[in-house]
Amino acid sequence: MWTARRVSLGITLVPLALAALIPSLLFGGATAGVPVSVGIVVVGLVAWTVLRGRYRSWGYLEREDDLIVRRGLLFRQMTVVPYGRMQLIDVSAGPIDRLFGLATVQLHTAAATTDARIPGLTQEEAERLRDRLAVLGEAQATGL
Numbered sequence: 001m002w003t004a005r006r007v008s009l010g011i012t013l014v015p016l017a018l019a020a021l022i023p024s025l026l027f028g029g030a031t032a033g034v035p036v037s038v039g040i041v042v043v044g045l046v047a048w049t050v051l052r053g054r055y056r057s058w059g060y061l062e063r064e065d066d067l068i069v070r071r072g073l074l075f076r077q078m079t080v081v082p083y084g085r086m087q088l089i090d091v092s093a094g095p096i097d098r099l100f101g102l103a104t105v106q107l108h109t110a111a112a113t114t115d116a117r118i119p120g121l122t123q124e125e126a127e128r129l130r131d132r133l134a135v136l137g138e139a140q141a142t143g144l
Helices: 002-028 034-057 095-099 123-142
Strands: 059-062 066-071 077-082 086-092 102-109 116-122
Touching: 002 034, 002 095, 066 116, 086 123, 095 102, 102 123, 116 123
Parallel strands: none
Antiparallel strands: 059 066, 066 077, 086 102, 102 116
């Protein structure tokens, strides 16, 4: 997942830095666009640091009766979702995630505040987790 986020950041910031330099090279000399490009690089480094921290902050734990999802860089959040309360388990992947074989598992419950998502799983792990949670959810809902 971290590699996918770095590629996404690079796809965004490299064209911005080049776009800042090209007009200055064409019309105002080489030094006119340097401060803007340096600013873009600084913003990129800050975004890089924040993305890395966000990536490391995600985690989940499957327990006997519920699933715990942990996230948050500055404000930590821990969500406990009982298997019997799950209504829908969604697996999604954007274009960059698909390029790296990643997916996000989204859990939906009746209460919107207890919805949880787990990003950055491999496609196989996301499908395994979806199937396991569906089975556990049905078993808990029927009282088995």
